[in-house]
Amino acid sequence: MSVEQDVKVVESCMVTPSEETPRKGLWISPIDLTWATRGHTPTVHLYLPGSGPVDGFFDVPRLKAALAKALVAFYPLAGRLGMDSNGRAEIDCTGEGALFVVALSDLTVEDFSKLKPSRELKRLFIPRVEDYSPPLMCGLQVNFLKGGGVAIGMTLHHTSADAMSAFHFLQTWAAFSRDAAAAAALELPCHERTLLRPRSPPVVHPDALTVFCPRVGKSEPPGAVENVIFVLSKDQVDAIKRACTGRADGGRVSSFCAVSAHVWRCLCVARQLPADATTRLTFPANIRRSLRPPLPDTYFGNGIVMLGAVAKVQDIVCSDELASVAGRIRDVIRRMDDELVRSVIDHLEMAGSQTFMPSGRMPVTELKVVSWRGMPVYDADFGWGKPVAMHRAVQPHGGIICLIDDDGGSMRIVLSAEPGIVKDFERLLHAKF
Structure with missing residues (x-):
């Protein structure tokens, strides 16, 4: 498929906030800084015309007006990535606006449903924010599909927001599109990033860095990546949890710990890693409730830190050790408190630019699990019904698994890995316990 053949851009403009917003350099936390070189996070939501009122389905003037209102509260997204007088990255709140693109696609809803996270999906449905300097904070693209249906492509610079903050913004834009009352019911974002200011003097607890993973191994040159979506039914998730506890009700292990343990094992086996090799699972953990006092749930920024568990491959793949693997992950999460x-x-803050996450490919001994479970992934109703599908448009490299809630308590597993191991991974993933 060629972009020129399948997508025709009919409008591209900057949507600015509908009211005056603060014009300043917004200080960003040391956590935000770790994402400064990682660029934008692209996601796609699919909407069907039959899922809500069809009058004016995704009316463009209505969407633009709603976006202008949402950018008043989320004014950093109307800015640009800049530098302060000391050369430290900041968000330059200029009010210049977010990129808004309207496109017509030759693809149908059925064609879209066959697409997996890939560079192709990103090219087709995500606005080209890479063309702008200084970097934009936000780009949005409304893609009208042939025969009905709309795909909303959104890309936010990771310095500006983590997944929880991104979905908060999307919900707000959608609420303004529905009606003012819906928007008024949403909580406003908290932009006080100094809540994550380093201490003076800085103090690093000796145990903190044993579970914190600022880097995911030594980056390797990018290689071929296959992106595949699998679904675990609710019964399968429950069976995995029972395997981690030996109890009929799944016991006291979370779905995240249990499924992460299972996919870690599956990937180690599929990759045929040596038994004595050291493997590591890393994951972003939400810190909002771990601090004292807690961060507001509406904190807008990056409220995540990378945690990790390390083990020998033989300790992960042993047939009777799934409970132990889940326990390793659970113990790491339990250690995340205010001091950590x-x-x-x-x-x-002390490490500075040395903490920037490298690009490229992770070593095959590494696995990163990103969970969007429990987030309002499907709550962005613009007035014509909720989305019927959502996923990240592209994964940056192999060795990543994303967990997303699906219908009826099932779970979607979005795998990005080297092509040769996908079939074995699928067989192991769905193996009976």
């Missing part, structure tokens, strides 16, 4: 998070922030 504050130590991480202090460490990041």
Whole structure:
């Protein structure tokens, strides 16, 4: 498929906030800084015309007016990535606006449903924010599909927001599109990023860095990546949890710990890693409730730190050790308290640019699990019904698994890995316990 053949851009403009917003350099936390070189996070939501009122289905003037209102509250997204007088990255709140693109696609809803996260999907449905300097914070593209249906492509610079913050913004834009009352019911974002300011003097607790993972191994040159979506039914998720506890009700292990343990094992086996090799699972953990006092749930920015568990491959793949693997992950999560998070922030501030996450491919011994479970992934109703599908448009490299809630308590597993191991991974993923 060629972009020129399948997508025709009919409008491209900057949508600015509908009211005056603060014009300033917004200080960003040491956690935000770790994402400064990682660029934008692209996601796509699919909407069907039969899922809500069809009058004016995704009316463009209505969407633009709603976006202008949403950008008043989320004014950093109307800015640009800049530098302060000391050469430290910041968000330059200029009010210049977010990129808004309207496109017509030759693809149908059926064609879209066959697409997996890929560079192709990104090219087709995500606006080209890479063409702008200084970097934009936000780009949005409304793609009208042939025969009905709309795909909303959104890309936010990772310095500006983590997944929870991104979905908060999307919900707000959608609420303004529905009606003012819906928007008024949403909580406003908190832009006080100094809540994550390092301590003076900085103090790094000696145990904090044993579970904190600022880097995911030594980056390797990019290689071929296959992106595949699998679904675990609710019964399969429950069976995995029972395997981690030996109890009929799944016991006291979370779905995240249980499924992460299972996919870690599956990937180690599919990759045929040596038994004595050291493998590591890393994952972004939400710190909002771990701090004392807690961060507001509406904190807008990056409220995540990378945690990790390390083990020998033989300890992960042993047939009777799934409960132990889940326990390793659970123990790491339990250690995340105010002192650990504050130590991480202090460490990041002292390390400076050395903490920037590398690009390229992770070693085959590494796995990163990103969970969007429990987030309002499907709550962005613009007035014509909720989305019927959502996923990230592209994964940057192999060795990543994304967990997303699906219908009826099932779970979608979005795998990005080297092509040769996908079939074995699928067989192991769906093996009976």
